[in-house]
Amino acid sequence: MDITKAFAExxxxxxxxxxxxxxxxxxxxxxxxxxxxxxxVGDVIPSGSLARSTQRDPINxxxxxxxxxxxxxxxxxxxxxxxxxxxxxxxxxxxxxxGATNGAVxxxxxxxxxxxxxxxxxxxxxxxxxxxxxxxxxxxxxxxxSLLIPEKASRKxxxxxxxxxxxxxxxxxxxxxxxxxxxxVLKLWKDxxxxxxxxxxxxxxxxxxxxxxxxxxxxxxxxxxxxxxxxGVPVMDPAGLCGPTQSEIDWDQAGEAIRQAARAxxxxxxxxxxxxxxxxxxxxxxxxxxxFPPPPxxxxxxxxxxxxxxxxVGLLIGTGSKKRPVKDAPQG
Numbered sequence: 001m002d003i004t005k006a007f008a009e010x011x012x013x014x015x016x017x018x019x020x021x022x023x024x025x026x027x028x029x030x031x032x033x034x035x036x037x038x039x040x041v042g043d044v045i046p047s048g049s050l051a052r053s054t055q056r057d058p059i060n061x062x063x064x065x066x067x068x069x070x071x072x073x074x075x076x077x078x079x080x081x082x083x084x085x086x087x088x089x090x091x092x093x094x095x096x097x098x099g100a101t102n103g104a105v106x107x108x109x110x111x112x113x114x115x116x117x118x119x120x121x122x123x124x125x126x127x128x129x130x131x132x133x134x135x136x137x138x139x140x141x142x143x144x145x146s147l148l149i150p151e152k153a154s155r156k157x158x159x160x161x162x163x164x165x166x167x168x169x170x171x172x173x174x175x176x177x178x179x180x181x182x183x184x185v186l187k188l189w190k191d192x193x194x195x196x197x198x199x200x201x202x203x204x205x206x207x208x209x210x211x212x213x214x215x216x217x218x219x220x221x222x223x224x225x226x227x228x229x230x231x232g233v234p235v236m237d238p239a240g241l242c243g244p245t246q247s248e249i250d251w252d253q254a255g256e257a258i259r260q261a262a263r264a265x266x267x268x269x270x271x272x273x274x275x276x277x278x279x280x281x282x283x284x285x286x287x288x289x290x291x292f293p294p295p296p297x298x299x300x301x302x303x304x305x306x307x308x309x310x311x312x313v314g315l316l317i318g319t320g321s322k323k324r325p326v327k328d329a330p331q332g
Contacts, residue, residue: 001277001295006284007216013291014184016057020130024050024062027108027123027134031064034097034105040072042141047162052169053180054203056187061133063118065147065162066090070140076150077140077157083150086138087114094121094136112136116152146241161239168207168238176212182219183210185288192289193257196250201235204245208235217272217284221265224287228262231255261287 032044048063049055068076068086076082094112097105098121111122117137124131139147146161173179183206190197197205209226213219232251234244268283278295282302285292 001281001293003217003272003277003280003284006281006293010185010188010284010288010292011181014056014188015181016055016059016184017130020057020059020132021050021055024055024059024132028062028064030098030106030108031066031134031136035066035093037105038093038097040069041066042069043067045163047137047166048135049199049203051162052166052203053173054169054183054187056184056199058130059132061120061135063135063137063162065137065139065149067139067141067147073140076138077148079156081155083155083157084114084152086150087119087152090114090136090138091119094119109134114152117149146239159241160237161241164239165204165207169203172207172210176210178213178216178219179206179210182206182216182223185220186223188291189261189288190257192291193261193287194253195257196253198246201246201249204235204238205230207238217265217269217280220287221262221269224258224262224265228258231258 028046028050035041035044045065045067046063047065048061050059050062070077073082073086073089076086091112091114094109095103097103098107098109099112100107100110103109108123109121110124113120113122115135118135119137121134121136122131123134137149139149140157142148142159145163146159147163148157149160150156151158169180169183183203186202186206187199189195190199190202195202205227206223209223209230211219211222211226213222231254234249235246237243237245264283264286268280268287271277271280271283278297279302281292281295282299285294285299
């Protein structure tokens with residue numbers, strides 16, 4: 001089996017639909033057009049995975065940051081009611097500018113609902129299977145370049161720097177053009193294996209531990225074997241402002257998926273090197289599920305019937321000719 005072609009199919013499964021990406025950018029630009037004309041707004045900044053080009057299929061939301069002028073809202077940024085006030089103000093302006101009934105710029109947003117950090121803006125019919133929101137987050141720029149954003153639940157404003165992550169991802173991709181596509185593949189993996197990891201957590205893990213390899217299989221093998229050494233270690237905000245990217249991780253659940261991926265990816269690389277590409281394909285399929293194509297003869301010949309992941313891996317794993325390094329896995 002041609003493993004390179006199989007990985008190309010995996011990439012297609014992980015990548016967001018181009019039509020959805022175009023529509024997401026259109027909606028994001030609509031917010032920029034509407035809000036940049038406001039007297040109290042300094043800029044509208046793209047954020048989230050779409051801004052980083054690491055979005056996977058399907059797109060659930062598109063993020064924008066609305067940078068307000070501090071002089072126009074001198075009470076914002078202080079603990080208390082101002083966090084909720086900023087979200088209410090943003091919601092009100094979304095309705096006035098983009099509301100489906102009588103928006104001044106466009107009539108597209110059916111509902112603008114304030115949340116904890118952002119206003120969730122609904123464009124689509126609730127029954128549309130491709131529906132996704134625009135999440136508009138009000139913010140103030142701090143002197144050091146980072147942002148203050150409201151947190152309604154705590155009645156506080158918290159410091160964050162999403163632009164730092166955007167820049168870090170862009171830099172890594174400029175050095176190694178497999179980075180963004182493989183982040184999308186890892187986001188597929190974390191859902192297929194029900195890891196309990198959030199997309200942002202997986203993306204930061206990739207930023208911290210993905211090595212620049214010439215081939216996709218070796219890059220994935222080295223990544224999974226690297227993060228196996230960090231099971232239980234909090235994944236921190238790369239900007240150093242927000243603490244862990246995920247406050248609670250079920251490390252028993254995530255650890256099981258990581259260990260299985262580390263072992264199976266090592267065995268897959270060995271099998272490929274030994275010329276057994278069918279077995280290699282089935283091992284990759286045990287990690288990525290049905291998104292990874294099976295060999296022409298299927299994977300039943302390699303399965304025990306009671307394994308981990310999308311296919312049984314009891315016979316897939318543990319039969320390689322080489323010993324897998326665990327504690328001394330390359331860290332990238």
